[in-house]
Amino acid sequence: MMPHQPSQWICAGRFPPPYDGQSLLTQELLELLSPEFSFIRADATARPPEGRIYAPGRLRLRRIPEMFRYIHHLRWLTTRYPLPILYAIFSGNPLGHIRDCVTFAWAIPRRRPVVVWTHNALLSLHASPLWHRTLHWLTRRATLFVFAGRSLYEPLRDILPEEQIAIIPNLVRRALLCSQTEVERKLAHADVSSRLRLLFVGHMLPEKGGWQLLEAAFLLRRHGVPFQLTYVGGWVTSHDASAFTRRIAELGLSRQIVHHGSIRDPETLRQLYLSHHLFLLPTKHPTEAQPTSILEALNAGCAVIGTPHATLPEIIQPGVNGFLVLQHPREIAEAIAHYWHNPNLWYSHARAARQLFVERFHPDRIRQQWIELLRRVQQSIPELAQVTT
Missing domain, CATH: 3.40.50.2000 (Glycogen Phosphorylase B;)
Structure with a gap:
């Protein structure tokens, strides 16, 4: 023994x-x-x-x-x-x-x-x-x-x-931690008014809200809001993956949508957080608890948009570090558009997001x-x- x-x-x-x-x-x-x-x-x-x-x-x-x-x-x-x-x-x-x-x-x-x-x-x-x-x-x-x-x-x-x-x-994870210097550099060089960089990280399950983000992206483009939407996450079935790809083509969003699949390398994922302005997770998953992806986004100075579900209302402070919305494309699109119409709002929310991470989630x-x-x-x-x- x-x-x-x-x-x-x-x-x-x-x-x-x-x-x-x-x-x-x-x-x-x-x-x-x-x-x-x-x-x-x-x-x-x-x-x-x-x-x-x-x-x-x-x-x-x-x-x-x-x-x-x-x-x-x-x-x-x-x-x-x-x-x-x-x-x-x-x-x-x-x-x-x-x-x-x-x-x-x-x-x-x-x-x-x-x-x-x-x-x-x-x-x-x-x-x-x-x-x-x-x-x-x-x-x-x-x-x-x-x-x-x-x-x-x-x-x-x-x-x-x-x-x-x-x-x-x-x-x-420690490998995903961003330094204060890196976040300050991001804030100093971000250009929210030219194109919003949007990020979703999570399993590609319907309950996580990834499909609703596609419909919200279509509304953003129709209203002239420039953006790029990046997905990171694995599929449950090949059928879901094919249907998602078809829907992107039907909406004419092939140039605005990037899907990376699951990312193992923490440095690659860390750089994605640092290079994006907004983190989006309109989840309604029935067993959702506290998604670590939202904490990772706060760490990198991303403003966050999510649903009033599970512990998200304990993390997202509406009007301070992001917005809480229903899992509805129109509400999601309107929340995103706020940042393009008012870039200073993004700077304020991004700083508050980072501060919350340092104070509560480090x-x-x-x-x-x-x-x-x-x-x-x-x-x-x-x-x-x-x-x-």
Whole structure:
């Protein structure tokens, strides 16, 4: 048996590849918490074909044996090592919820301390007569729940007491961090009045709002607003990709639209944020929590336009660092056009976006919050403190 390291934990989660938001975020947190904490990993990652993503909540037969291997491995780890668990894969969709129930029932000892880090909104499970009871059961099995924003917790007050929750925002990967000098240079040389540079980063799912952006782009061109719209994100199916390409051609937007697909290289993505004026994410995804792409955009001094959904209203301050709109092409287009008609508004919002990131979302701040939280969990259980320190 390998010797216990100081402040050692087990982490159940998803890790790259694929290089999506959740897997990258989990890997980044574990690296960020080193050397104070070390983690033994139980990897639950599904690895789709290159260039594709798996849509959450869809059953695939090949995933069943993968999931059972993951749960069996986690059970082996929890039996072999009496360590606390960071459960970083808690799901907001029914199939993922079934996996969580099986995992807690079979692989996690009843008295083992478990910190659940929720990447998804849990509202749909909570509202379901079928899943409400099992969600309540899971909340009683966990020691603590970590939410990225208070709005994700508020609907769960009837099953989750205040003392069992912590609010810690998501973090931006260090490789994507922009310096203050870089952002100031961007502000000094940006030419918003000649052409707006618009950026969307996220899975190419209909619920994320990428299709509505196409229709908004058509309205912008019709009203004489010059722009370039850049998409970064992978497709669920080749059919979706083909339909999207056809729609671009039908709207006559081939010269204004660029789609990069998924981008693995963080420096390429970082430069895209720095070279664009506005970040757009009109999402209505049912399990949306706190998109890291918006935090990455704030970091690069992008004004942001999003929907009043999930934690976005906790990030986007209308009239200060961006606008909140409905997932409707006309509203999106009008919000974008404000910046072209009033370039000074963009400069003001871009500065406020960067300032908000520095004050609330910088990785140094997030790291300290996590360290304090995990230490508090360890110190609250005497026998655990002896094992992990």
